[in-house]
Amino acid sequence: MIKFTTACAIRRSKVLIVLMAGLFGIFTLINNYTDYTAYYEYIGDILSMATTEGNDSRRYRAVTSKLFHHRFYWTIITLETIFTLCCLVGTYQLYRNIDSTHKGFRGAKKMAIVGLTIAITVYYVMYVIILNEWFDMEYSTNRNAFDWARSNLEYMFPALIYLTLENDS
Template sequence: MIFRLAKTLLVAAVAGFYTIVVLNNTTDYDSNYQFVRHVMMMDSTFPSNHAMWRAMNAPGLHTAFYISIILWESVTTLLCWWGAIQLARSLRATAAGFQAAKKWAIAGLSLSLLMWLVAFLSVGGEWFLMWQSKAWNGQEEAFRMFTVVGIVLLLLVQQETESQL
């Protein structure tokens, strides 16, 4: 039972984290919008870099990308909360029942991993060369969150056995 409770609480903790992230991104919209804008404009990358052709200076694109991140985070939040609720409801279920309850949490955690890997590490970090910026570099934070969520997912997907009841 303790393993099931740990899995449930960790998924709920990720959902809580994302709840705060979405709240921050919607109530203090401009702070993180500026981050997205500067990364996409590549205005703090190395001065002589030959990839400046990738820079996007259109405010509409900055807004669209930032809103898509907020929507992505919102869907992740909902999936993780729903997953945590389903896990909590299944704490005393059979091993197969608890295993089946994991699907929404797995979906939410996977969506989270995809966001950190695709949007932040691949697109921001490599395509827009965020790694070259001292002021607008979120790679450490993205890697930290990818790692935290990945560990939660790895723990969650461990098979249940009847002896763990």
């Protein structure tokens, strides 16, 4: 019989936290693929600054190329796919090594760390920096995903910190 210790609880919580990030990615990707047109138009409106107000001095930043809109959106989808797969593989590796030595469990964190780091990159670089800061997404009354991106970051970043803590031996 395995003794249930604090380290066991911490390891299991880390598996669950990475799994939840992977599940979020799955549902995000399902939305992106099954309703591609709506999300593509959303991204296109932000990139072309079509729905932003009060930013006439920054309109030179607008990109109206439909090809660029598709490529930008596919970059987001590609990065979300990679982060989702890494988190799911990371969940499996962590679960497989849940009763392993400290070194074995720590080594199993690699894919999960990569997945969470890519998720942070997507939501911080693509949404906060590029879409919000450069293309003024925050000035759009009906196309503002800043709070959504921030809520994703508020999960992914602490999850990455918690996962990498050496408190599971």
